Amino acid sequence: MKCSIKYNTGWPLTGHLLAGVHRLTPGTSKPTVNVIPHFTSFRIRLALFFSGLWLVCASGLQANPHAESHTVYRFGVFPYLSPTRIEQAYAPLAAAFGELLGRPLRLGTAKDPDTFRTRVLRGDFAIALVPPFAVVPLVDHGGYVPLARQPSSPARIVVLINSSLKQTDGLRGKTLGLPPTRSPASVIIRIDLDKQGLLAGTDFQARYFPSTPACLHNLLVNRVDACVTGSGAGLRSFERKMGVKLRTLYRTEPFPHMLLVTRPGLPPDESDKLRHFILSLEESVAGRDLLRHTGPDSRFVPYHSADYDAIRRYLK
Known part of the structure; x- marks a missing residue:
């Protein structure tokens, strides 16, 4: 079945374009740097990428x-x-x-x-x-x-308490650690940064990890400059376990x-x-x-x- 989904951009997402989105799926669960090119439908591609193409041909969904x-x-x-x-x-x-x-x-x-x-x-x-x-x-x-x-809870970008980063624009030239590519926190942060003119691979490097704790551990040893996290409960649990205090650099709208x-x-x-x-x-x-x-x-x-x-x- 070939389907066309329109958003308010007016761009139809047909089979050949959606196939291009699907090819962005990482082939490994190991921590990698994954750079997604930016173009005018970047936010749509990210949303579809995150959702695992849930929206493709939704009208044909049958249980x-x-x-x-x-x-x-x-x-x-x-x-x-x-x-x-x-x-x-x-x-x-x-x-x-x-x-x-x-x-x-x-x-x-x-x-x-x-x-x-x-x-x-x-x-x-x-x-x-x-x-x-x-x-x-x-x-x-x-x-x-x-x-x-x-x-509902927001996604966050956190840094070490003594980090020189004060706002998201300071991520230029830095490495941002993120949880798996399709996690809500990861994609929603990417969309928000894109809206702010901060593009992965151009303005900062995006390094994906198999879990949020893995990302936070790499933050502690300075392998990344900042890290994306989801729930506040998980972040507090990590801070208690490791005996550290992290600072929130950016917080999204709760979702x-x-x-x-x-x-x-x-x-x-x-x-x-x-x-x-x-x-x-x-x-x-x-x-x-x-x-x-x-x-x-x-x-x-x-x-x-x-x-x-x-x-x-x-x-x-």
Whole structure:
């Protein structure tokens, strides 16, 4: 299928252009310097790049109700962590979902964001934890039911407390460390810097790391001049662990993070049970323990469509 998606730039994104975006996907998870050329549709390319091309042919999205048996559900988690870490973080929650619904439930992910996107669009997962840009094709246009979302928070550029950098313009000629290319923090910072006239490969060097802690460790040993981070909880945890204090050089507008959804066709009473369960986890010791497994200060809040307007603005 060939599709054309128009944004307010007026530029159609057809198959050959989207193929060019796809070729920007890094072929390795090792820390590398990845320079993306700048041109007039740079922000659109970054948004698509970040979202794993979630927006491609969204109108053709179809959930497959027969992708798994009637007795076994799958809970899919976006591969923002290694498969081992996803298993450690989300297996207890998956088991709780299965017990709540009274049926076997398997935890799943994918080797990379593109494969995960394909599996979600194919309807492989009854329940899925998806990245924020997926709200447009899945919830806005695809009939997926939102259950709850992770709270909004800004992305930050941080520096050592004694760094000479005082504002983002000082990044010219410097090396900026970033988490994986498709992480929300990484791409939204890149878009904001682009709007400020700071281009990777021209004005500064962008060095990508497999995780935020890896980037921050390289900041401590002066291998990068600044580092992009996501949640404030993760940053505070790193500071406590390493006994350091970092300074925020730049902070973006707060944006919502990952979203729990159920696929079209799932019985409404099951979606309602899951929504009530996930939103009430903080009210019990056992629930808070499930949340702690998924990350520092992790929690879920009610979904409201307007909360994702901050994400939608990055597509304009």
